[in-house]
Amino acid sequence: MTKEELYLSILDNIQDGVYYVDIHRKIKFWNKGAEQITGYQADEMLGLECSESKLNHIDEFGNHLCITGCPLFATNIDGVVRTERVFVRHKNGYRIPLLTTVYPIKENGVIVGSVEIFTRNSPKAYDDDLIENLSEKAMHDSLTKLPNRSYLESFLQYKFSEYQRFGKRFALLFVDIDHFRVFNNTYGHDVGDLVLTDIAKSIVNIIKKDDMFGRWGGEEFVGIFSINRNYEASAIAERIRHLVENTVVTNSDGQELKVTISVGVTVSKPQDTPDDIIKRADSLMYQSKHNGRNMVSTDVSAENI
Known part of the structure; x- marks a missing residue:
């Protein structure tokens, strides 16, 4: 087993959600933790731009992050580590609160993508319509x-x-x-x-x-x-x-x-x-x-x- 295969195996088996996007925000890795937390399997996510996924990130102020403030996009540009509290849409239709942290990935000093690690911020699930309505009113x-x-x-x-x-x-x-x-x-x-x-x-x-x-x-x-x-x-x-x-x-x-x-x-x-x-x-x-x-x-x- 190569070092890369070992690292991917470790990432694939931790409880936190982990996914990697390239410089164009295409999803290249989606671990089992991400599958368990969101309900979306890897084969449903790989190859999609993160804005094309059905997660539809909304921050605690009602902003649709995929449109107005994507932390992955920002970190791909400036290399700054970002932590956000967000709501994402579970595959079953409800919203779950997550704590996400985005890290830049570099090769020879050049940013080639970013990895996002996320965990449940609360065991509570929220009605999707309620969160969407709050977002509608705010924006x-x-x-x-x-x-x-x-x-x-x-x-x-x-x-x-x-x-x-x-x-x-x-x-x-x-x-x-x-x-x-x-x-x-x-x-x-x-x-x-x-x-x-x-x-x-x-x-x-x-x-x-x-x-x-x-x-x-x-x-x-x-x-x-x-x-x-x-x-x-x-x-x-x-x-x-x-x-x-x-x-x-x-x-x-x-x-x-x-x-x-x-x-x-x-x-x-x-x-x-x-x-x-x-x-x-x-x-x-x-x-x-x-x-x-x-x-x-x-x-x-x-x-x-």
Whole structure:
């Protein structure tokens, strides 16, 4: 037996859960302790990115860690050991509290992945719906059910880390409903709320798992979308503008009402901070306002690189 086989045998037979992910967060090792604690067998987990697993880590504040604050992702970047208290979804559908610690794995001084060791933090199991509801309240707007500003800001930080580490570009859209205060004053806040919820329902259907669209505040929305080519940013923005323009709300008098939006869209740049890209998209949105509304303004060239 080689040393590596001996070490793996030891890890496979300890009671704590142990799993290893490579630099891309693909699960390469899942021990028997992890199987016992979570209910998921190794053959169900190996080869998956940790974000693709059904564990769906949520921290004690309601944050979905796979989207906004994955400790494995962070340790893969900076090599810092992290300890977290989390809730994961057991295969049988309930939530279990875990204490997790993530360690970097290095070869010749270079980080090649991370190992997470976890143990039950309490013998108690929690209803999955209860934990999900708490998370929904903490991270989602109560009216539209879209991600709220706090969630968007966390997701934006995550996308920047991904961009800086792996070069994964993304577009940021800043959206404002045109003349919304006038609309509210004319038709009432109940109809205004209906407009906000119907816009949310329209747009949420085009959101992919690596993207996010949420309510920034009032009549303002922010979208964060993964892209491969810069020109995709304007195409996404135009699609959203068109969706809103064709969303019809019927008030209590049977009157069909519509609104339009002004959109600013930009893409991630190497020198950016999250505040930079938000301000740039916001400024472009105001450019759309000044140029006639119901339009998209962008600083992205038509190049295909």
